[in-house]
Amino acid sequence: MSFIKDLITLEVVTVSGTIDVSVNDVENRNVDDQKPMSVIDFDELFKRIQGEVSSQSKLRIIAATQINIDKDTYNFVSSDLSEAENLLADMHFKSVDLAMKSRAEIVARLKPNFTRKENPGN
Amino acid sequence: MSDSRVSEFVGHCKAIEQAGDGGKSSFQQMDNLVEDRMTKVYQVPYQTIALMPAEPDANNEKQLRGLYHQLAQHLVDLGYLSRKAFIAYGKHHKKILEEPSLLQDVLRGVQQYLKEEEDAEIVDLLRETGREINLLWLEQYLALVVEGISKYTSFDGSLEPPANYQVGDVSCYGRSLAFRFRVLFAMDEAIEDAYVFRKDMLKYKLSMENILQHGMRDLDIAATDMDEVTTIDADFWELITDIDALMDVYFRSKPAEVQNKLYAIAYRLGANRSIKGQELIVLDKKPSRRRSGNPLQWTQNRLKRAKAITHGGYAYIGFRLMQVKLWQTSFYVGVIDGDWGWQSHEAALAAQREELRHLEKPKNERLASLKKKFVKRSLFVGKKRRERNAELPWAAINMEALHAVLKNYCKSVRSREVAAESEVSELELMARLQSEHNISDEQLDTAVLDEKGLDKVYDQVSDRTERRVAYPNQKNRSFFRGLIRGIGRIAKWIVSAVRKVLGVVFAFAKAIIDRIRKGIQLFFKGFRYFSHLILGRPIGSAEQIAPGVNKYRIYATQYKLDFDAINFVPKDFTKAGVRRHKAILIEMEKSLFFFIDVVIFVIKAIAELGKGGWVWLGLQIFKFFMAGVKDLLDKGKRIVEVA
Numbered sequence: 224m225s226f227i228k229d230l231i232t233l234e235v236v237t238v239s240g241t242i243d244v245s246v247n248d249v250e251n252r253n254v255d256d257q258k259p260m261s262v263i264d265f266d267e268l269f270k271r272i273q274g275e276v277s278s279q280s281k282l283r284i285i286a287a288t289q290i291n292i293d294k295d296t297y298n299f300v301s302s303d304l305s306e307a308e309n310l311l312a313d314m315h316f317k318s319v320d321l322a323m324k325s326r327a328e329i330v331a332r333l334k335p336n337f338t339r340k341e342n343p344g345n
Numbered sequence: 346m347s348d349s350r351v352s353e354f355v356g357h358c359k360a361i362e363q364a365g366d367g368g369k370s371s372f373q374q375m376d377n378l379v380e381d382r383m384t385k386v387y388q389v390p391y392q393t394i395a396l397m398p399a400e401p402d403a404n405n406e407k408q409l410r411g412l413y414h415q416l417a418q419h420l421v422d423l424g425y426l427s428r429k430a431f432i433a434y435g436k437h438h439k440k441i442l443e444e445p446s447l448l449q450d451v452l453r454g455v456q457q458y459l460k461e462e463e464d465a466e467i468v469d470l471l472r473e474t475g476r477e478i479n480l481l482w483l484e485q486y487l488a489l490v491v492e493g494i495s496k497y498t499s500f501d502g503s504l505e506p507p508a509n510y511q512v513g514d515v516s517c518y519g520r521s522l523a524f525r526f527r528v529l530f531a532m533d534e535a536i537e538d539a540y541v542f543r544k545d546m547l548k549y550k551l552s553m554e555n556i557l558q559h560g561m562r563d564l565d566i567a568a569t570d571m572d573e574v575t576t577i578d579a580d581f582w583e584l585i586t587d588i589d590a591l592m593d594v595y596f597r598s599k600p601a602e603v604q605n606k607l608y609a610i611a612y613r614l615g616a617n618r619s620i621k622g623q624e625l626i627v628l629d630k631k632p633s634r635r636r637s638g639n640p641l642q643w644t645q646n647r648l649k650r651a652k653a654i655t656h657g658g659y660a661y662i663g664f665r666l667m668q669v670k671l672w673q674t675s676f677y678v679g680v681i682d683g684d685w686g687w688q689s690h691e692a693a694l695a696a697q698r699e700e701l702r703h704l705e706k707p708k709n710e711r712l713a714s715l716k717k718k719f720v721k722r723s724l725f726v727g728k729k730r731r732e733r734n735a736e737l738p739w740a741a742i743n744m745e746a747l748h749a750v751l752k753n754y755c756k757s758v759r760s761r762e763v764a765a766e767s768e769v770s771e772l773e774l775m776a777r778l779q780s781e782h783n784i785s786d787e788q789l790d791t792a793v794l795d796e797k798g799l800d801k802v803y804d805q806v807s808d809r810t811e812r813r814v815a816y817p818n819q820k821n822r823s824f825f826r827g828l829i830r831g832i833g834r835i836a837k838w839i840v841s842a843v844r845k846v847l848g849v850v851f852a853f854a855k856a857i858i859d860r861i862r863k864g865i866q867l868f869f870k871g872f873r874y875f876s877h878l879i880l881g882r883p884i885g886s887a888e889q890i891a892p893g894v895n896k897y898r899i900y901a902t903q904y905k906l907d908f909d910a911i912n913f914v915p916k917d918f919t920k921a922g923v924r925r926h927k928a929i930l931i932e933m934e935k936s937l938f939f940f941i942d943v944v945i946f947v948i949k950a951i952a953e954l955g956k957g958g959w960v961w962l963g964l965q966i967f968k969f970f971m972a973g974v975k976d977l978l979d980k981g982k983r984i985v986e987v988a
Contacts, residue, residue, distance in 0.1 A: 237912035285914070311914055314927040318902050318912050321934045325878045326908040328937060332945055 233290040235322055237315040239308075240282035286315040290323065350382050351786075351962050358952040369879065369906070376876050379869065386794060386959045387865045390442065391873070406442050408862040412487055413441060415859075417451055418812050419494045423520040424540025425454035428810045445480055452480055458494055461516050463507075467493045469978040474936050481932045485870045485940075488863035489974065496818060497521040500669055502590065502757035503818040506582035511575055513544050522577065525585050528681050529553070529665050532658060547571050550581070556658045557584075557594045588669050589757040592748050595666055600659055603627045607641050609741040610667060611648055612685060614726070621737060623685040625660035626651035639718070643725035648739040664689075667744060671696065673815045674754040674827075675852035678802055680811040693742050695848045697724045700750045703830040723747040754827035754849070758820050769826040771857060771964055775957075777829070782836035786958025792839040793857050793960050798846050816859050817852075819971070828853050857960060864967025867974075868947060871940035874933070878904050886929055888922045900926035939977065946973035 285308065287299040300312050357378070360371035384391045388407040417434055420426035426434075430450040434441070441447045456478045459471060470489060474482065483490065496504045497517050507518040522542035530553055531537055539546060548571065584590050599608070608627040615621045628641070628651045641647075654660050664683040671677035676699075677692035700720045704713045723746035727738030778784040791797070817824040828835065831849025838850045846854070876882045881904060887897035898915040900922055914923065950969040957965075 233908055235910040235912070237914065239914045239916055239918065241916045283916075307918075307920060310920055310923045310927075311918070314914070314923055314930070315912060317927050317930045317934075318910050321930050321937075322904060322908045322910045324934060325904065325937060328941055329878060332941055 233319075233322055233326065234288070235315065235319045236287040237285045237311060237318070238282045239285050239311065285311045288315070288319045290319075350378060351959055352956050354378060354383075354962060355951055355954060355956065358948045361948055362952040372875055372879055375872070376880055376882075379872060383865070383869075386790075387861060387963060388794075389862060389865045389869060391869045408858065409487075409866060410438055410441065411858070412491055412862050412866055413448070413451065414438060415816065416455070416487065416491045416494070418814075419491070419498055420451065420454040420458065421810050422498045422524050422812060423458070423494070423517070424523065425458050425520070426450055431810050448480060448483075452478070452483060455483055455490060458517070459490075461520075462493065463517070464493055464496075466975070466978050470939075470974075473939055473978070479928070479932070481929065482936075485932075485936055486867075488866045492819065492863065492971075495816060498524055498812070499815075499818050500525075500586065500588040500591075500673055501755065501818055501821050502583070502587035502759040503820045504582075504586040506579040506586075510577060512542065512547065512577065515541050522585065526550075526553075528669065529585075529591075529662060530658075531683075532661060544571070544574075547574055550577070552658065553662070554581070556662055557591075557598050583759070587757045587759060588666065588673055589748075589752060589760065592666050592670065592744075595663065596745050596748075600654065602629075603654065607643070607647075607651075607743075608654075609643060609651075609725075609743050610664065610685065611643075611651065611739060611741045612690070613737040613739055614690070614729075615737055618687040620686050620690060623664065624653040624655075625663050626653050626741075628652075640722060642722055643739075643741040643743075645727045645736075645739055648725075648727070648741055663744060667693075667742070667747070670748060670751050672813075674751050674848070675815065675855070676751075676848045678813045678847065678851075680813065682811070690740060692847065693724055693747060694726070695845065696747065696751055696754075697721075699831055699834070699848050700753065702834065703753075719746060720750055723750055753830055754852070755817065755821065756823035756827075758818065758822070760823065766823070766826060768822045769829060771825055771860065772961070772968070774825050774828055774832070774853075775961065775964070777832060778836055778839070782832065784836055784839050786961060788839050789960050790958045793854055793861075796854060796858065797838065798843065799851065799854055802846060802851055814855065817856055824852075824856065828856075857964065860967040861960065861963035864970050865963055867970050868944065868966050871944040871947075871970075874937060874940050875944065877933070878908070879906065881905050884929060884933070886922070886926045888919065888925070898922055902926070902930065942977055943970060943973040946976070 283301070284299070285301050285304070289297045300315075301308075304312060354375065357371045357375040361375070379391050383389075384405045388405050389409045390406050417426060417431055421428060421431040427450075434447065434450060437444075437447050459467065459478055462468065467489075470486065474486070494517075497520065504521065507516075510516065510518045513519070519541045523539045523546070526542065526546065526549055527536055527539065530549055532552075533549070536546070536549065584594060606627045606629065608625065610623065611626045612623040613621040626648070628643075628647055661683060664685050665681055668677060668679070668681045668683070668685075668689055671689065671692040672679075672681060674696065676696045677689060679686070679688040679692075697720060701717065704717050704720065723743050725739070725741040725743075727740065729738050730736070775789065778789065779786075828849055831853075834843070834849055835853050837843055838846060838854075843850060873882075877884055883901045883903040885899060885901040887899050890896040890898060898917060898919070899913070900915070900918070901913045902910060904910050914926075947966060947969045950972075951962075951965060954965060
């Protein structure tokens with residue numbers, strides 16, 4: 224489980240904005256390509272989101288949450304949300320729930336089930 | 346030589362089990378293996394959790410579509426899906442995964458089925474994963490739903506009598522009972538459209554009981570006060586859900602004029618694979634045994650002399666019972682309609698040939714000779730004469746003898762013999778194919794996963810809604826033991842061309858494929874939780890900006906390895922789009938525990954195994970997944986707590 228490096232804090236951020244996402248060219252795909260593709264290039268999407276968030280240009284932060292290991296929680300919700308945008312805040316907190324539960328469940332399961340088996344000769 | 350990527354899969358399981366720093370890399374490699382290779386091998390797509398327009402991948406979806414087809418067939422049999430909707434679904438079945446709207450009728454049927462289902466395992470599954478049944482939920486638990494609903498249409502005794510059934514109940518049992526009456530007893534047109542057993546159908550039950558208990562005695566329906574009947578007794582449930590029990594009672598209840606006489610289903614073989622004049626006949630005026638002690642056999646002259654049993658429903662039910670048994674054992678893939686046509690005739694011939702083949706190399710010659718005589722007596726087919734105006738040849742089926750032969754291939758779950766026999770699993774059968782017939786993993790994979798020659802069977806598909814294929818219930822221990830009788834033929838099919846695959850080959854292939862498609866469907870759905878939560882694959886949904894326009898609003902969530910997350914919502918979002926994306930997150934949260942527990946159980950189990958081919962791996966995944974699910978639901982505990 225050492226591959227999960229940072230379990231001290233949990234951070235969830237919800238952003239809204241306009242990002243041009245390339246659509247994969249399904250028609251002209253090389254026939255030798257093995258992987259079935261999604262039509263949307265997600266890798267590209269999230270690379271751009273991360274770039275845009277740090278430059279704080281085209282994206283607007285709707286909500287952000289930080290939960291520390293001692294369960295201290297900091298929530299930020301944009302003060303100028305319209306009524307429709309309140310839905311985004313709901314969705315944000317649902318993703319926080321899922322992040323917390325996933326982390327707790329996966330860590331609880333993988334740790335006792337899969338422990339490194341040392342070679343008796345070592 | 347087996348595909349080295351199977352060993353690679355087992356290797357990843359071992360590496361994950363040992364965890365440490367190699368854990369993530371093994372999850373990643375397994376994810377790649379699943380997506381690049383296993384989707385093609387098993388023809389089940391590995392979709393990430395997303396409501397996205399995906400590239401159609403029809404070549405790798407065959408088995409998933411097959412699973413949906415099984416589901417649709419059960420739903421229509423039980424009246425959860427209308428015949429019209431089933432036919433419409435069938436016409437577009439190749440596009441169902443591309444266009445989820447085509448699955449809406451199936452989804453509504455499943456929602457109704459799950460509302461009525463009282464089976465503890467399904468109830469526990471719903472409790473565990475939530476009550477909101479949408480396509481996302483169905484897509485994940487498809488294999489378990491198909492497994493759960495199948496018992497209501499099986500005839501192998503695997504459906505237990507209900508605890509609290511009342512006549513007229515709109516329930517799984519009420520539907521199952523109506524299905525059985527439609528299959529076995531559609532003497533009255535009113536029954537054809539009955540999808541729930543109603544109070545006014547009690548007269549058919551009484552009529553069937555009369556036939557089964559008293560042969561052709563005149564019915565006295567008026568003597569029973571129908572108003573007082575509110576339940577169906579457990580004995581009748583046990584009878585109507587078990588084809589062997591039904592046939593045994595049928596044979597015991599022969600009309601007086603048939604008792605101790607030679608009787609058979611008889612017909613004449615016309616030109617162009619036609620059957621003329623099917624009848625249940627009895628040979629009068631002759632003893633049933635010769636002086637030698639050998640049983641009397643049919644001849645053309647005896648058949649000509651025999652008398653038809655024409656009145657009452659005894660003959661009518663007999664044809665249907667025989668068809669159901671031939672269908673259950675995979676010799677027959679026609680419709681169960683009591684119409685004894687060429688397909689029924691060939692099914693009976695195929696069953697007899699199969700059994701005679703089995704007796705070709707006996708260990709005990711005397712016993713084999715006796716058995717051969719018995720099997721030969723099960724069927725008589727007259728020879729065609731060449732001269733002009735010659736009479737059409739007769740054929741006769743000794744029902745009791747043929748039933749005894751067919752029981753060797755599949756017995757009732759409740760049968761005492763089955764309880765006494767040691768179980769033969771699919772994996773043992775596989776091992777015997779390798780050790781006794783030198784079948785390699787590669788040969789087995791090629792034949793089974795490519796469904797060699799089976800398309801010829803399915804060519805007979807029509808747009809009728811009646812089912813043609815029976816799947817053995819997982820509880821049926823007799824099934825693989827029965828296949829051992831035809832192991833030589835199965836081996837021959839694997840290594841070379843076999844023209845006619847009906848019977849043991851068909852039964853073997855579809856049972857193995859059924860297990861693999863269920864196991865792989867569940868495993869892929871479960872493994873993608875790791876893909877999203879550990880490997881950072883985004884969870885996305887999209888909505889088309891306008892019909893016919895190839896532009897989408899994208900909603901996406903990405904969990905990183907440390908579970909930090911980013912949500913992205915388009916500036917021009919819609920309420921519906923946000924709700925849909927939130928629904929995906931809720932669905933994931935509900936099923937998270939379930940799949941993570943079971944997938945970890947499977948990875949641990951596979952890590953302990955040796956090696957084999959893709960078929961072997963698929964069966965192992967099925968076995969461990971089902972065991973994991975059962976353990977999880979039975980104990981009401983998380984596997985991690987008992988590990």
